[in-house]
Amino acid sequence: MADPTYIDPDREAWEIFKSLPKGERIQMLNLVKLKPLAEYPQGHPDHGRGKTGLEAYRAYGRTTAHIFQRLGGRQVWAGKPQVTVTGPRSEDWDLAFIAEYPNAEAFIAMVRDPEYRDLVAHRTAGTADSRLVRMEPIDEPGEGFGE
Template sequence: MAVDPSGQDLARLVEKDPGGPVVMLNLLRFAPDGRPSYEEYSRRAGRFLARYGAELLYAGDGEAPLVAEEGQDWDAVLLVRYPSREAFSRMVADPEYQEITGLRSGALTEAVLQPTTPWFTRGDGDG
């Protein structure tokens, strides 16, 4: 299973850019003994988030799902806000960032990395 975006994935992300910030949903399934490696990746990744104007909005452990098919549970969930899709793409292509991605890749057996777009912007709708 893929756990890291490919060059084609990044090109498609930027190509479909509606403009504005993007909140990236991260669903993570750890390899046996993978959590310490991911925690080290997270510590090191913080400076790249700052460098590219991103912000960790939420990080937490997944618990038993209330509604889901078998196999749809996740070990951890993160929400990260980037100022733009381009900023995310530049961050993951950064050669210094690439030096730490092995920590993340080796820690995971499966991942979902899904960009989101807001339903409402401030002042629109009731949300």
């Protein structure tokens, strides 16, 4: 049996997210596994055009950037995963980045924005699996791991 995949939050996780403090700065760790070929739904302008998952995901980033920035969001770190040293080999990722929002309300406003909701089709078309982890930033981490 194949491992489950995750593209969007489930209801329970979304309710937990909304129950956490809303007025504080948050960071969202994104881990993304891309599809070799994007799968747009029938009727979408990019359906059947042969775009790769990476092309679709980049279209998502480009077309939603103005919404992300308008709400005070910024990307604070990005990297290209090379190998999972500790963890399941099935969890290999193509993209990893941390997006920061001035508060949880900004993230909620982004995902509820009608234009964003239309444009997220690019993300859905290109993503095979993903993880999205809300984090509270630590402004002055200690010198040792976990401090």
